[in-house]
Every structure is written in C-alpha cells, then in structure tokens.
Amino acid sequence: MADAPPVVIPESEVEVTAVRAQGAGGQNVNKVSSAIHLRFDIRKSSLPPDHKERLLALSDRRITRDGVLVIKAQSHRTQELNRAEAWGRLHELVGSVARPPRQRRPTKPTAASRRRRLEEKSLRSQVKLLRQPVSG
Template structure:
C-alpha cells in the first residue's frame, strides 16, 4: 500500500458528533457516537487539479456548494467513527490525485472487420432463408 498522496489538514475539516440513526436501542438514543464530517473542497488547500476532479465526480455526498459531507455511524465508539470518516475522506481525495489516462483512439483490426462482416452475412442468410419458407 502506498502512502497517502495529499494529506488533509485538520483545520480544513469540520467534524460534528451526533446521535446515530437506526436500530440500536438505548445506546443509540443517548450517545452521540455518529460523526458528521464536512470538507469544503473550494476553500481547501488541495491543488487546483484535485479540486476540479473532486467537484467533477458525480458523488451524492458533494453538495451544490462544493462541500463534501461524510457520515460515519457504523461503529459504537465515536473515535472509530471519526477514524472511518477520515479514512473515507482521504480515500476519496487519493482517488482523484492520479490524473486519468487520456484515451488514444484505436481502429479495428482487419481480422475484427472481417469477422464482423462474416457475422452480418450469416445473419442476412438466416433472415433470407426464413422469409423464403413463408412464400407458399
């Protein structure tokens, strides 16, 4: 596993503890163990190309204002949920750190063209034979 490409300063992330949703009984109802992490992409210290690629993602966790919201509530302890939220944020930032490879257009090979034409001829013959038996 490689080291993280771009570390995120803690000052750029707003973390709020809240009560978790869903089943869990008394513990869920009285303990604020869920973590709500907010990261403003536009105001962050990330490089501009990282910001552009993050904002271009079709991710439902990114608001119209360019704020990434991550909610972690799968663990019983607040510390573990905080660590999970940080890990998800770092994973998302690392996923856009590498620029996408540019696609080089390619042409079909001669053999693939020939196979395609042969399959078209075969299909044409099947349809011709089918229509020829209907004329009675």
C-alpha cells in the same frame, strides 16, 4: 510511473461534529452522540487546483452544490472508530482523484475483427433469407 505523494489534509480545513446515530441500536443509540459528521469545503481547501477540479466533477451525492463534501460515519459503536472511518473515507476519496485519468487514445478495429464482422453480417443475412416465405 511513480506514484504521487499522498495529499495531506489539514485538520483545520475539516469540520468534525458528533451527532446521534440513526436506526436501530437500542437505548445507547438514542443517548450517545457516537456518529460523526465530517464536512470538508473543497473550494476553500488547500488541495491543488487540479484535485479540486476533479473532486467537484465527481457525481457523488455526498458533495453538495456549494462544493462541501459531507461524510457521515455511524457504523461503529464508538465515536473514535467512526471518526477514524470518516477520515479514512475522506482520504480515500481525495486519493482517488489524486492521479489524473489516463487519456484514451482512439484505436481502429483490426483487419481480422472487420472480416469477422462482415462474415457475421452475411451469416445473419442468410438466416433471414431462409425465413422468407417460399415463392413458386
């Protein structure tokens, strides 16, 4: 099966803001806005409808009730690296829903597995019978 072409996300649909990073990091982290907040409104985007549907159906805590995907990147010291990481995570998430999930075809257990199951049941039954108190 051929892979679908990668989905292009226009920069105009993404709101990128620089914020101060959280956590330890010394004086630099308190002064420089090196962390990146990336906001992507899924419902208003130009993504295909099926992509939007699958994205909104994800149980991802980064997606708000309003359908806005919020990604915060702050692991790097520079704003440029954090920006690249945030965009990478956005593309990764959108790419993960680009392909529809495979339909599950229900199957039946094989004859051998049914036979093994019944044999295990009878073995278990014998073990339990031997555990009963002896009468007579």
